């Protein structure tokens with residue numbers, strides 16, 4: 001998605017509360033549990049969340065890293081959507097150990113080797129390929145040696161939309177309220193929009209190999225690589241050499 005178009009798109013998405021509602025669904029909760037079960041805790045860590053959106057992952061990052069007001073750790077959260085950042089600040093009521101930044105993931109304003117951990121949860125996957133590759137290189141540039149990157153991405157060719165449609169009944173039994181919201185927001189229909197974006201190359205949805213290759217190129221060593229959501233997504237944890 002070209003940058004300005006992308007920003008406009010996400011601002012509208014957040015105003016419509018689409019993503020916030022979609023992520024109430026069980027399948028998103030399951031994927032978060034998967035990531036957070038692989039976190040290496042470090043209560044003093046300086047952490048970056050790329051494309052933080054409305055901040056739904058921040059309490060989980062703080063909790064699973066063991067960061068609190070006294071531990072010395074901090075989360076820096078970056079997004080290029082001012083709507084997202086405003087909602088995140090409102091929701092989290094500006095905790096002392098979280099700092100929000102308006103910025104572009106493919107051109108970070110942080111110095112080399114600033115962070116102990118970087119999270120990219122469904123963020124880089126929504127960039128066009130060139131911006132995304134620059135973003136992964138930036139992730140490793142700003143990470144200290146020995147730091148860890150956590151990626152959760154949709155994967156090319158394993159269409160989340162069509163797999164999700166098959167999950168609808170299961171979703172209802174686990175989360176009737178979530179499914180109500182999904183229908184209310186016409187989630188299933190909305191998912192088809194992504195097919196167009198992927199076909200145009202507006203969003204990357206990389207192949208497994210593309211993600212693993214760019215991590216290696218950027219100086220990362222893959223520690224965990226697992227399928228998520230019936231193979232529609234990939235979770236990767238990598239350490240900077």
Ligand SMILES: C[S@@+](CC[C@H](N)C(=O)[O-])C[C@H]1O[C@@H](n2cnc3c(N)ncnc32)[C@H](O)[C@@H]1O
Nearest residue numbers: 010051052053079080081103104105121122123
């Ligand atoms: C699908 S949302 C994910 C939000 C959050 N990570 C979550 O899991 O709830 C993708 C986010 O990436 C942000 N984003 C996309 N491209 C970006 C870029 N080039 N720089 C900064 N943020 C970007 C969007 O504004 C949006 O908030």
